[in-house]
Amino acid sequence: MKKFLALLLALCVVFSMTACADDANSDETSSPSPTESADPAPTQNDEEQNAEVMSYEEYVAAELDSQVVIEAYVQAKQSWWEDQATVYAQDEDGAYFLYNMTCSEEDYELLTPGTCIRVTGYKSEWSGEVEIIDATFEIVEGDSYIAPALDATELLGTDSLIDYQNQFVEFKGLTVEAAGKDEAGNDVAFLYNWDGSGSDGDDLYFNVSYNGQTYTFTVESYLCDNTTEVYSAVESLEIGQVIDAQGFLYWYEGVNPHITSVTVVG
Amino acid sequence: MSGIRCRIAAAVLVLCMALLPGCHGQREQEEFTVPEQFDEAREYEITFWAKNDTNKKQTDIYKQAIEDFQELYPNITVTLRLYTDYGDIYNDVITNISTQTTPNVCITYPDHIATYLTGSNVVVPLDELFEDPNYGLGGGELLFDSPAKDEIVSSFLEECRLGDHYYAVPFMRSTEACYVNKTFVEALGYTLPETLSWDFIWEVSEAAAQKDEEGVYAVNGQKVMIPFIYKSSDNMMIQMLKQKNAGYSTKSGEIQLFNDTTTELLYQIADSVEAGAFSTFKISGYPANFLNAGQCIFAIDSTAGSTWMGSDAPLMDIPEDEVVDFETEVMMIPQFDADSPQMISQGPSVCIFNKEDPQEVLASWLFVQYLLTNDVQIAYSQTEGYVPVTSKAQNDPVYQDYLDSAGEDGDMYYDVKIQAVKLLLEHVDDTFVTPVFNGSASLRDAAGQLIESVTKAVRRGQEVDDEFLTALYDDTLALYHLDAASPAEGEKDLGPLPTEAVVLIVSLAAAWILILVYLTILWYKKGKKSTLM
Numbered sequence: 001m002k003k004f005l006a007l008l009l010a011l012c013v014v015f016s017m018t019a020c021a022d023d024a025n026s027d028e029t030s031s032p033s034p035t036e037s038a039d040p041a042p043t044q045n046d047e048e049q050n051a052e053v054m055s056y057e058e059y060v061a062a063e064l065d066s067q068v069v070i071e072a073y074v075q076a077k078q079s080w081w082e083d084q085a086t087v088y089a090q091d092e093d094g095a096y097f098l099y100n101m102t103c104s105e106e107d108y109e110l111l112t113p114g115t116c117i118r119v120t121g122y123k124s125e126w127s128g129e130v131e132i133i134d135a136t137f138e139i140v141e142g143d144s145y146i147a148p149a150l151d152a153t154e155l156l157g158t159d160s161l162i163d164y165q166n167q168f169v170e171f172k173g174l175t176v177e178a179a180g181k182d183e184a185g186n187d188v189a190f191l192y193n194w195d196g197s198g199s200d201g202d203d204l205y206f207n208v209s210y211n212g213q214t215y216t217f218t219v220e221s222y223l224c225d226n227t228t229e230v231y232s233a234v235e236s237l238e239i240g241q242v243i244d245a246q247g248f249l250y251w252y253e254g255v256n257p258h259i260t261s262v263t264v265v266g
Numbered sequence: 267m268s269g270i271r272c273r274i275a276a277a278v279l280v281l282c283m284a285l286l287p288g289c290h291g292q293r294e295q296e297e298f299t300v301p302e303q304f305d306e307a308r309e310y311e312i313t314f315w316a317k318n319d320t321n322k323k324q325t326d327i328y329k330q331a332i333e334d335f336q337e338l339y340p341n342i343t344v345t346l347r348l349y350t351d352y353g354d355i356y357n358d359v360i361t362n363i364s365t366q367t368t369p370n371v372c373i374t375y376p377d378h379i380a381t382y383l384t385g386s387n388v389v390v391p392l393d394e395l396f397e398d399p400n401y402g403l404g405g406g407e408l409l410f411d412s413p414a415k416d417e418i419v420s421s422f423l424e425e426c427r428l429g430d431h432y433y434a435v436p437f438m439r440s441t442e443a444c445y446v447n448k449t450f451v452e453a454l455g456y457t458l459p460e461t462l463s464w465d466f467i468w469e470v471s472e473a474a475a476q477k478d479e480e481g482v483y484a485v486n487g488q489k490v491m492i493p494f495i496y497k498s499s500d501n502m503m504i505q506m507l508k509q510k511n512a513g514y515s516t517k518s519g520e521i522q523l524f525n526d527t528t529t530e531l532l533y534q535i536a537d538s539v540e541a542g543a544f545s546t547f548k549i550s551g552y553p554a555n556f557l558n559a560g561q562c563i564f565a566i567d568s569t570a571g572s573t574w575m576g577s578d579a580p581l582m583d584i585p586e587d588e589v590v591d592f593e594t595e596v597m598m599i600p601q602f603d604a605d606s607p608q609m610i611s612q613g614p615s616v617c618i619f620n621k622e623d624p625q626e627v628l629a630s631w632l633f634v635q636y637l638l639t640n641d642v643q644i645a646y647s648q649t650e651g652y653v654p655v656t657s658k659a660q661n662d663p664v665y666q667d668y669l670d671s672a673g674e675d676g677d678m679y680y681d682v683k684i685q686a687v688k689l690l691l692e693h694v695d696d697t698f699v700t701p702v703f704n705g706s707a708s709l710r711d712a713a714g715q716l717i718e719s720v721t722k723a724v725r726r727g728q729e730v731d732d733e734f735l736t737a738l739y740d741d742t743l744a745l746y747h748l749d750a751a752s753p754a755e756g757e758k759d760l761g762p763l764p765t766e767a768v769v770l771i772v773s774l775a776a777a778w779i780l781i782l783v784y785l786t787i788l789w790y791k792k793g794k795k796s797t798l799m
Contacts, residue, residue: 065725127555193322195320196322197320199348202348253585
């Protein structure tokens with residue numbers, strides 16, 4: 001009798017633990033804040049889902065707000081939050097910024113650099129950045145591809161720079177300029193947030209000049225956080241240094257590269 | 267969850283807790299009681315999670331406030347952690363509640379507090395602290411000039427009341443304003459009315475959307491023009507419904523968002539999008555950037571975004587050579603009834619998270635009160651189109667002088683900013699807030715999402731009709747868990763219990779029965795033994 005009771009109680013404990021776990025989950029799901037861009041609107045029918053994959057040229061020609069289907073290779077992952085991933089992707093012809101693409105946490109782990117994905121979404125533009133939003137994706141088995149950095153130094157300041165939007169690029173021989181001033185009024189080489197209102201861990205902003213023009217570069221903290229080499233490298237920059245930099249050619253009201261590496265060369 | 271399933275789940279939960287206290291490895295907080303005396307002999311370290319509008323002046327003011335406070339209370343060290351987004355604070359707090367690592371003091375919104383309160387004794391109710399004669403509002407033992415309770419603007423303070431208790435104090439208040447390119451309105455042959463109506467905005471916006479065969483808009487000579495851009499689609503829907511006296515939610519959390527008026531409004535919005543007259547921040551970008559580039563005529567954003575608005579705005583995100591010269595008019599958001607204007611009250615509040623040590627909580631409270639002093643209130647409000655939350659600060663000659671100095675320079679006294687502030691000061695009685703309950707933050711998101719979804723759909727060439735809206739309502743209801751949040755659903759029949767739940771309940775019941783049987787037998791045998799002896 002005692003053994004039976006002990007066994008029964010043990011079973012109860014196991015079931016109760018399961019109940020605890022379920023309860024914890026329900027607490028999570030009761031969190032009332034789905035991500036801002038979650039779009040419940042029904043949008044894609046079967047015909048659209050089966051649309052043909054576009055070439056980059058066709059993608060460029062596609063109207064804003066039209067549905068697009070592309071295949072490209074993951075180059076970098078910027079963020080994942082509540083089943084939405086933001087990713088830089090590229091093929092031999094051009095690049096894509098995939099903003100808040102539907103993606104489980106497990107699938108996000110599979111999006112390693114070089115992985116080929118087929119993406120179905122809508123071409124959109126936000127503050128000058130052309131991107132694919134409200135997208136879904138599937139992994140395409142086969143080749144992988146890592147884009148070499150395109151030397152875009154001589155394109156700085158030209159109208160054709162935007163043709164390379166979102167591509168992995170490099171700039172050589174840039175001079176570090178003052179980004180702002182510290183509390184004592186001294187010039188500084190970088191700022192936490194665009195105006196220095198942030199702190200360690202926030203985006204880094206720094207200015208570089210080339211051929212007499214100054215450009216603002218950013219270390220996007222979701223793409224490269226404060227544990228990365230580039231974050232430390234920018235925090236160590238000094239005004240007047242000459243640098244080479246690599247990153248993705250992001251756009252925000254003008255060119256605003258998201259820098260992933262910086263090398264001081266002079 | 268509601269009805270029978272809810273009660274059973276609650277019963278099971280109680281049983282589980284009885285069987286497995288500490289199942290989550292989390293101890294429950296003791297209820298906070300105000301200490302009789304603040305122990306100044308001890309050292310306290312408190313954390314303050316604050317939000318700024320990516321504005322260095324604001325972070326400087328937080329730092330200055332901390333420095334000044336620490337001079338008064340050298341035994342209290344305040345560590346500042348800065349955020350630029352309320353949502354990030356909310357997510358981090360939620361994460362830290364489970365590990366009991368919440369900050370001491372936190373900038374927040376009442377909607378968020380409603381969720382925090384689902385934990386037990388997580389947020390400190392402030393009623394007793396308010397009234398404490400020594401350390402309460404205007405208390406005798408304070409080392410600074412704290413406002414009395416009746417010196418906090420009552421409507422702002424009431425926004426911080428959830429149920430029977432105050433769980434926060436207001437820190438700053440703002441509302442929304444419509445920043446108008448008056449030059450373009452007049453160029454289109456219109457004259458701005460005293461109060462904007464929705465009809466006026468739709469009409470002028472559609473007129474401004476006219477372009478030639480080359481895609482060049484007549485009003486600005488550019489290839490880009492979005493006449494009407496709304497920053498917060500959540501607020502747009504909420505205020506439209508309020509002005510129409512239509513349902514949104516009840517105080518108890520009954521969801522009323524999906525109603526005929528909402529449908530009517532969404533059809534109007536769809537028509538305007540179709541005409542190329544309307545878009546939102548999430549879809550197109552910051553209203554201020556379009557306004558300043560001469561690519562928008564009506565930009566609706568917070569008064570706390572006023573320093574970005576206008577040709578001469580002190581803060582600017584677009585290249586100088588793209589800025590267009592125009593006259594900016596700061597107006598109340600459009601109304602359906604000009605005689606009874608309604609606008610939302612928004613802005614940060616401050617709450618205190620409970621800790622094991624009541625002295626630490628009291629130290630937190632002292633700092634919170636310090637944020638209400640005139641120096642902090644006036645300085646912070648001047649960084650943007652904010653209004654101080656105390657009459658004490660509003661009536662301070664320094665603040666009055668600030669208001670009188672509109673236009674004296676393009677920075678501190680930037681006229682657009684001060685006009686936006688005056689707009690709120692003159693219409694405090696016309697402001698409202700939405701009911702707060704667990705799930706109200708989600709409802710707010712859903713309200714905005716309806717507008718975003720309709721706008722996207724029209725831009726993508728989809729037909730917005732009854733079928734579309736019905737599907738949209740169903741999907742939105744599910745995505746934001748509003749079907750579960752609404753008590754209006756009543757005690758629905760949710761079908762039979764899942765097998766696992768049945769097994770669990772039966773097992774638990776059986777265990778208790780057997781325990782009782784066993785104890786009875788034991789007691790019987792023991793009794794028999796003692797009788798024999």
